[in-house]
Structure formats: structure tokens, C-alpha cells
Amino acid sequence: MSYPEDEDDAALFRSAIxxxxxxxxxxxxxxGKPRPKPRARMAEQDESQALGEFARLLRSSGPLDAGDVASYRRENLPARMFQRLKRGQYSVQDELDLHGATAAQAEMMLREFLLEAHAHxxxxxxxxxxxxxxxxGGAPVLKNLVDRMLRQRNDVLAFHSAPLTQGGTGAVLVLLANR
Known part of the structure; x- marks a missing residue:
């Protein structure tokens, strides 16, 4: 069907329908009231649970002292692997020395170090x-910072103060999860 070129498209549409x-x-x-703005309720709930877990950790265990052993194991890690870590029987593949760092510097250095450890x-x-x-003030700042940060990370299976020959209570050996 052909239409003359000068016919209006709107007129053609009206005649067709x-x-x-x-x-x-x-x-x-x-x-009179505007609708409430949407909220990310699940994100708020997740955030509050994470903060609650961190607060629980802080309350459940007081700060570590200079000679205290830092120790943590995820429930799914076999006890035998944890015993090997405590004895220093795993080969240490990298090391981070936080001596002289402020808490803020140490936190950043530790995050970067663990990212790099996973990359390698x-x-x-x-x-x-x-x-x-x-x-x-008495409480070792960096020791407690490392303890708290490692407990919060999903990629850390376990950690324990190093044997005396590897740094004793001034260092921790950390067992990392595979990707």
C-alpha cells in the first residue's frame, strides 16, 4: 500500500487506529506527607551486626599485655594444623615488621601486607x-591492634604468638586461607 508523500503521519495514524x-x-x-525515602535496611543490619561482633570481641577479652600469648583459631581449622602453627612448623613465606609504626600506619601496612600475601x-x-x-599506658598498642585486626579477617584461618626462636610474644605466625 502506498501513501502520498505529503500526507501527515499523525493523520495516517488516526485513520489506521x-x-x-x-x-x-x-x-x-x-x-500532604511526602513518601519516606527508601533505606538500605539489610546493609544497616549487616553493619550493626559487624559493629556488635567487634564490640563483643573487645568486651570478651581485655587488652593483651606484653608477655601475653596472642592466639586465635577458626572452628573449621583442624586442631592438628593449629598445633603445627603453635610450634612454628610451617615455613614462613613473608614477614612484616611494625616496629616504630603508629597505630594508623600499622593498620594500613598490615592491610597491604595481607593483600600482597594473598596475591603471592x-x-x-x-x-x-x-x-x-x-x-x-601499659597496654601494647600494636600487639592489640594486630590481634583485633586478624580476628576480623575472613582470610585468616589462625594465628599464634611465635615460638621464642622466631620472636616469641613480640610476633605472630599467621595461617592464611587459600583464595
Whole structure:
């Protein structure tokens, strides 16, 4: 079917569809109050649970002292592997020394170190935090920081203060999960 070129498209459309009945306008109820903005409730819930878990960890165990052993094991890690870690029987594939770092610097260094350890697929690393004998206020800052941070990470299967020959209570051996 061919149409003359000068005919209007709108006129062609109306002739093609035929007669129509206009719709009535839809009235929206006016309540006076704007609708509330959407909230990410699940994200808020996850955040509050994570903060609650961190607060529980802080309450359940007081800060570590200079001579205290730092120790942690995930439930799914076999006890035999944890015993080998405690004895220092794993080959340490990399090491981070935090001596002289501030808490903020140590936190950043530790995060970067663990990312790099995973990139190189290291299974066991040593973190030297010192015993904290120079800390003001008594509690070793870096030792407690390392303890708290490692407990929060999903990629850490276990950690334990190193044997005396590898740094004693001034260092931890960390067993990392495979990717």
C-alpha cells in the first residue's frame, strides 16, 4: 500500500487506529506527607551486626599485655594444623615488621601486607609487632591492634604468638586461607 508523500503521519495514524475513547485522568490521593525515602535496611543490619561482633570481641577479652600469648583459631581449622602453627612448623613465606609504626600506619601496612600475601599465595606469614614495653599506658598498642585486626579477617584461618626462636610474644605466625 502506498501513501502520498505529503500526507501527515499523525493523520495516517488516526485513520489506521479508528475511533478511540479518551481515558479518564487518574486522580492520585494527596495526603500532604511526602513518601519516606527508601533505606538500605539489610546493609544497616549487616553493619550493626559487624559493629556488635567487634564490640563483643573487645568486651570478651581485655587488652593483651606484653608477655601475653596472642592466639586465635577458626572452628573449621583442624586442631592438628593449629598445633603445627603453635610450634612454628610451617615455613614462613613473608614477614612484616611494625616496629616504630603508629597505630594508623600499622593498620594500613598490615592491610597491604595481607593483600600482597594473598596475591603471592602465601600460606604462612610472620607479623612482628613487638612486645609493647615502650607503650604509654601499659597496654601494647600494636600487639592489640594486630590481634583485633586478624580476628576480623575472613582470610585468616589462625594465628599464634611465635615460638621464642622466631620472636616469641613480640610476633605472630599467621595461617592464611587459600583464595
Amino acid at each position: 479508528g475511533e478511540v475513547t479518551p481515558m479518564r485522568p487518574v486522580e492520585t490521593p494527596v495526603t 599465595e602465601h600460606g604462612c606469614v610472620r607479623i612482628i609487632h613487638g612486645k609493647g614495653l615502650q607503650s604509654d
